[in-house]
Amino acid sequence: MRWAAGFALLALMACQSTGASSVAEEQATLIIRNGTLYDGTGSPGRLADIVIAGDRILHVGKAAAAKHANARAIDASGLIVAPGFIDPHTHAGSDLNSANIERRRNLPFAYQGVTTVLVGNDGHGRTDIRELANRARAQKIGTNVAYLAGFGHVRKSVIGDADRAPSASEMEQMKAMISRAMCEGAVGLSTGLYYTPQNFAKTGEVVELAKVAARHGGYYDTHMRDESTYNIGLSGAVEETLEIGRQSGAAVHIAHIKALGPAVWGHSAKIISRIEAARADGQKVTADQYPWAASGTRISNALVPRWALDGGLAGLRERLADPIKRSEIREGMLAGLKRRGGAAKLLVTGKLGKAQVETGLTLAEIAERSGQEPVDAAIRILETGDARLASFNMDPADIHAFAVQDWVVTGSDGSTGHPRKYGSFPKAYRDFVREEKLITMARFVRRSSGQVADIAGLADRGYVKAGMAADIVIFDPDKFAPNATYQQPKKWSSGVRYLLVNGSLLIERGEHTGALPGRSLLKDSAC
Template sequence: MKGRESFAPLVAGLALLLLSACQTTFKPPQRIAADYLIEDGLVYDGSGTAPRIADIAVRSDRIVFIGDATDDQFADANRIDASGLIVAPGFIDPHTHADNQLASADPEQRQNKAFAFQGVTTVLTGNDGYGSSEIAKMATGARQQGIGTNVAYLAGFGYIRKSVIGDDDRAPSEAELSRMKDMMTRAMCEGAFGLSAGLYYTPQNFARTAEVVELAKIAGRKGGYYDSHLRDESSYNIGLIGAVSEAIAIGRQSGAAVHISHIKALGPAVWGQSSRIISLVNTAREKGQSITADQYPWAASGTRISNALVPRWALDGGLAGLRERLENAAMLDRIRSEMAGNLVRRGGAEKLLITGGLGDAAIEIGQTLAELAARSGSDPLDVAIDILKTGDARVASFNMHADDIRAFARQDWVVTGSDGSTGHPRKYASFPKAYRDLVVDGKSMSLSRFIRRSSGQTADIVGLTDRGYLKVGMAADIVIFDSESFAPRATYEQPRLLSTGVRHLFVNGQPVISGGQSTGALPGSPLLKETQC
């Protein structure tokens, strides 16, 4: 509306000519009931097409109008001046660890502000194979308590396997595999969007490929997808190339679409392998497979000392099993020797920044493993082992090369994701950082493409049929941000700083951010896949 007055005389004259020629009577636009009218924003609809200046009307939880509104068409609506701002579908994060936050007894936690201030309106949870298969129970809790953003669920391979087998390094019996399949079927019937796995992590790493395929078949038959934290993102076991090949094979054998979580080449041993990975994926896609990936824009991954350094066999039985082995001198020597090799894979002790303590480990946060060792006069491996004897530690592991990050980001099958977890800035800042790196500073991506890879394309991958696009009838999940000030603030030293630039954020038609401030509202919904069972 505003900002388009200069065209009024031309439009009026054209209208008179048309009326005269057609000898018809002009009918004013029909009034439409709406709660909010977003005026004069530069609208990107999530499809990747060019933007346009338009008005958007919202009633209840739906978009009811997109176009050029007249002055009295929405007379009763609350008006938001979006002139000079970007209006886009709310972003969708396909890989988060927001499960505990959204289930918290604390409403402040359930607002999910770390994601909302990035423009995210929907998060996927249950990633890396950790997600509970009790989908209906989680959805009921979310509805009853209220949540700030929407949430969609993946059933975790690790959760299911551990529920049936425990932490043991063995294959399931026929009866146990049947129970696992029953759990997966129930999860899909209760609304899970697919199966997630973290085959690098104990005890999931004990599973053979065929075991994973059996559960992925269930996801595929019911229209879901297989979400994979690869068995190896470096050179720990089967190697990065082998792990990508395994994920593709699981999709081919199960019939499920494959989504690779936080695609990366982790550590100097595999730097430069991005080109081979891209070729593998493109070849599979050309043969008709659905293969996609998400990526966070950080050079450091987030993990734990146990995951980064301890050999997988030593974690049979979990951390309790590891601690028993550390008491055996021969076992300790073997574990320490293999940890030394893994430390090299991670780029050395100076590349591991301690971001949080776990369990009873007394540890100083904000120091690298090398700095802790120097201060205590110890070897870095001994410091790590001492930590593991009483607890564990979160670490930011600086082990990715900029060339690989850029190569993956350019692929049209890669979308934005955060892998947002405690102690790493990616939880608070991945979407604005990707925007800055790719659109503003790097100038390697158009804003239309960035918005598509953060909204509509992700909705298509997950199977969210009424999210990710600005269209009449779609859910009113809308972000309005300032292209100049949309930026990350969180750092490795201060990982919990909220991002800037989001002026307004609507979740299901209700504002959770207004004028750049949180409203405290909890309008989010558990989004459940409609599956015939």
């Protein structure tokens, strides 16, 4: 079964044919009444009823209750009814692929009103998309998922962690891997050009792979090479991103757009101006943003010079054993600390490997307790493992400047140890709509649903209108709020009263139902 724009709903492909009866002929199963509907287009809210038949929206408007008397009704009086939110940047792939059913429920996102997550961001996405989708269908998942093919996965598979260019045959292998992923349903190519080994790639290498994604109708999603002053600088990274889009023909999407660190605070104005100019020239450029002042990263990513990570953490530890190289690495890490605003701005939220480190303390506090300089405390951690950090490096003025752009959408970058996994969408609502009044409710809903669907090419998601998938969130505008904090990052958000995924209730009266109605949303690239 194929929907408009060639999207296949994998869970239905085996049991329905193109000759199935239309939605209009189906029996209504649920009516949502009396709510204020924001339909995902950016239009103002209006009172409207929604009639649902199975997994599809049958009718929006006046419900004609007598005609659908046998359908269950939800009274949404005083509540907001909107398309289920779509998160364009998550790290939920391991949860949805887990053998643990509780992880597969994906409730940290569901309680934010999210019905679809994209995974494979930052270049980490696998390319065996069909296998991932088959596993999700067999095990069942809570929310929908769409997949990005990852440059980092591809480069590491073909070249490893080495700092070198690919040979001609290696480049062909990488292109074939991306092509396969696109043919199996990936929506685009993701990169994390700041991260090892992706940072070793030159622009032209990325262009060649982005061309493959574009040829199959996919877009280019990127954690840029620099969001601060690590290498080519924030402005240089934006220019590289735009150049990749121009040369490849792919639409460009910048992940978690920000100005990271005091050295680039205030640079949002020129970044916005540059992107606006590219869009005026006809280039497709968008971005997502999380509403937190702290990014989530690791000590190795935040502080260690990129050259020292040739060969990954194993290569780093070999260099640390050499007194001369250790001194050079230490100097680079001191510059990293300065760039990040100092050790007091780095909160340890989790430990990795065999690292001996206490969480819930800043690097400055850890150093003080151990009687070391902060840089030496960081090196000690890296000698046996690594640590997750919440890095408090954003200026509210830059956050707000990006938030009001009509090409910026809501995203979480949701990952372990950071409250953004549990609270980004309600925090964006609370901060940008209710408190700061930077955007309207209609704009918030659009940037969290329909606009993201348009970017990712999810043709039957993101809008509440007849014929669309019945992914719907119903929330209390007075109670929709985050509860997760940096100290307690694993607290579900409040205010979502009902959440429908493919017409099934995942949340009912504020409690999860135990249902697993999610599907893999696969792009049909006509391979």
